[in-house]
Amino acid sequence: MYREFKKRFRTFKNWWRFIPPCNRARHNVVARLRDGTKILIRDIRSDDYTTLMDMACGDMYLLSEIKNPSVIVDVGAHIGIFSIIVARRFPNATVYAIEPDTENYQALLQNIALNGLKNISPLNAAVAGEYGSTPLYTSPSSVAHSTVDATVGAETKMVDTIPLSKFPHIDVLKFDAEGAEYVVKEIPRTSYLAIEIHNIAGQDTGKLEREVMSKFHIIKKDVGKSGHITLVGVGG
Template identity: 30%
Template sequence: MLKLLPRYILNLGLIEGTRAFLQVEAWKTSQVKMKGYDHPITIRKHTSDIKVFREVFLFHEYNFSMPVEPRVIIDAGANIGLAAVYFRKRFPAASIYAIEPDGGNFQVLAQHVAPLQNVVPIHSGLWHRDAFLRVRNESADAWAFEVEECGEQDAGAFKAVSVCGLMKRYGIEKIDFLKIDIEGSERELFMDGYDQWLPKTKVIIVELHDWIKEGCSRSVFKAIANYRFKTIVHGAMLLFINLDLD
C-alpha cells in the first residue's frame, strides 16, 4: 500500500496527496476530496471502486494526446463515473454521454455527474442493435459486469442503446472520442451495424476481453480494417485514430 504514496504525492502534491492517500488507502473513507475537483469522489467500501480510482487518477489510464479537442464523448461502460469526471475536467467544452448497465454503479455515477454540466448519465448497455439486455453475472466485482440479450419481460431486463440510436437521440453527427470498456460486448458492437457510426468516429479507446468472450479482438480488428485507422497500444487498451476524419 505504501508503494502508492509517491503516486498520490506526484499527482496531488505533498499535503493533498498524503491526505488523499490516507483517505483512500488507509482509512477507506467513502468520500474523497481531490485537488482540482470541485466535488468529492465516492468510493464504496469492499468493491472494485478503489481500483477504478487508481486507474483513472493515479495511473492516468485516459491521459493520452488527443488529435482533436473533443466536443462529443461517449463513455461506454462508465462504471461509477470516474472517467466521466476526469473527462469533464480535461475537456470542459465536451458533451459527455456516460452509459452504465448496472443499477448500483449507475446510482453512484448519477451522483458523481449531477453537479457537472453537459454530462448525461444513461442507465443502459451499449449494444449493436435495439434489444433488451440484462446483467448476466450480478455477483461479479462492480467493474466486471457483463450483459446478455434477454426478453423484455425477463427479470432485470432493460433496453439497450446502440451507437446509432444514441446519435439520433441527441443529434450527434460526429463522435470525437468513444471509450469502450464493456466486458466482452465489444464483440457484438463491432460485428454488425458499425458501418453507420465507425466512419463518423475520430478516436476510439477500447479494452478487449477475449478471456471473457472469444472473438472480441477478431471482431474489432475486422471492422477497423475497413477504414484508415492508426492503432496505438495504450497500457492495457488499444487506441484507434481515424485518419480520414478531421
C-alpha cells in the same frame, strides 16, 4: 512502498485517506484530486479505487491525445471516472455516460452532482446493436457486469439497450463494456477511440482487433494477463 506513497500524494489532496492506518475507514470516501475533481469511492478496497488510480495516475487512455471534442461517448461508464475527467477537461463538450447497472449508475449520478457538472448526460442502459432489452449478468466485481459473458455471476437482470447509431456524430469513444463490443453492429470511426476487447469464449477477439486497427492509427496496445486487449487509436 515509497513509490506508491508518492503516487497518492501527487494525485490526491486528501492522500492520507488512502494509506494505513487512515484507510481503515473504507466506505464512502470522497477522493479529492489535486485538479479539483472529486470522486466518491464506495469502498477503497474495491474496483472504484483501482479504476480511479488507473485513470488519474496511469493515464491509461492517453487523454492528451484528445483534441477539442464536441461529443464524447463513454460506454461502460461505471461510477463516472472517465466521464468526469473529460467533462472537466473539455467543458464545451457533451459527454454521454452510458451505464447499465443500477448501483453503478446511482454512484455515477452522485459523482456528477459532487462535481457540479452540467455537460454530462447519463444514460441507464447497455449498448447493443439495436434498441430493446437484454440480460445483464452481474458480477461480484462492479466493473465486470456483462451482457455477453454469462459466466461472470449468478444474478441476472434485464436492462434497456441502445445502439451507437443513437449518436450521429462522435468525436471521442471510450468503450469498456465487458463484451458488448462484440454485439454492436460496428465500431464507428471517431477522432479518438479507447476500447477494451475482452477475451470471452465464443467471441473472435482477433477479428474485432483487426477491424479496429483498420480504422484507426493505434498509439497504444496493452494485453492483460487474462488476454484482454486495450487499444487506443486516433484519426478514424
